[in-house]
Amino acid sequence: MNGEDVIKLMRRDAHPHVHNLRSKIVNTSERIELKSQRLVLRDYKADLSEIDAIFEFTGDALVATHSSWGPLTRDETLDWLNDAVRVQNTEPRAGFELGVCLAATGRIVGNASLHIRNLKNNEAEIGYTLNRAEWGQGYGTEVAKTLLAFAFNKLYLHRVYASTAPSNIASHRVLEKLGMTREGLMRENVLQRGHWRDSFIYSILDKEFLDSSSLKL
Numbered sequence: 001m002n003g004e005d006v007i008k009l010m011r012r013d014a015h016p017h018v019h020n021l022r023s024k025i026v027n028t029s030e031r032i033e034l035k036s037q038r039l040v041l042r043d044y045k046a047d048l049s050e051i052d053a054i055f056e057f058t059g060d061a062l063v064a065t066h067s068s069w070g071p072l073t074r075d076e077t078l079d080w081l082n083d084a085v086r087v088q089n090t091e092p093r094a095g096f097e098l099g100v101c102l103a104a105t106g107r108i109v110g111n112a113s114l115h116i117r118n119l120k121n122n123e124a125e126i127g128y129t130l131n132r133a134e135w136g137q138g139y140g141t142e143v144a145k146t147l148l149a150f151a152f153n154k155l156y157l158h159r160v161y162a163s164t165a166p167s168n169i170a171s172h173r174v175l176e177k178l179g180m181t182r183e184g185l186m187r188e189n190v191l192q193r194g195h196w197r198d199s200f201i202y203s204i205l206d207k208e209f210l211d212s213s214s215l216k217l
């Protein structure tokens, strides 16, 4: 056993999952702010003052190409944002819609989401969307990696999955780069602008995350 293996074992032993504890619930008075190298993922401001930067990507048809939602009007974006802020105060907090901000400027350039879909089984679904002006710089991968760290290191979840359109190659790459496993194809489970479409499901388990040195932030 080398030094790295010992550290892995120590991390595992320190991890509540080994003892099969249920996930940790985030207190609703706690505001979320997750920092990575170049980004900050954080709760939206309750006064909805960030609407213009958000509408840049929610209202963009190119951004919505592979999604079941959108493009949204400004009013629909306001409704969505209102809902995201409401969920911030829901007890127990199972939903996280977070603004993705550039650390250097504070500007919101995307959205990151984590929703606990099954509290008993400690399972959540993640998602991410970026302003097209920021694509191709590794931010998508950085966002998803930050969400996984939040899921496993802070919420102590057991399993995280993501669902993506088979045509969404950029999203497949993000999930594959994080070592997530493509489990299979769900047939026609999404109604997307009047047409049924399939979804790939990708997942990662807590032990895989903890064992992966490439997932260190």
Ligand SMILES: CC(C)(COP(=O)(O)OP(=O)(O)OC[C@H]1O[C@@H](n2cnc3c(N)ncnc32)[C@H](O)[C@@H]1OP(=O)(O)O)[C@@H](O)C(=O)NCCC(=O)NCCS
Residues within 6 Å of the ligand: 062, 063, 064, 066, 067, 127, 128, 129, 130, 131, 134, 135, 136, 137, 138, 139, 140, 141, 142, 163, 164, 165, 168, 169, 170, 171, 173, 174, 177
């Ligand atoms: C998916 C998305 C977040 C990716 O963001 P990004 O910052 O461009 O991703 P990254 O820069 O981290 O790139 C990840 C990988 O995808 C590849 N990639 C990015 N865009 C691609 C494209 N259009 N076609 C093929 N590969 C692409 C990159 O080359 C990179 O792989 P590599 O490191 O092997 O070269 C972004 O395209 C987006 O916001 N899309 C619209 C919303 C969406 O579809 N969200 C996902 C819903 S499941």
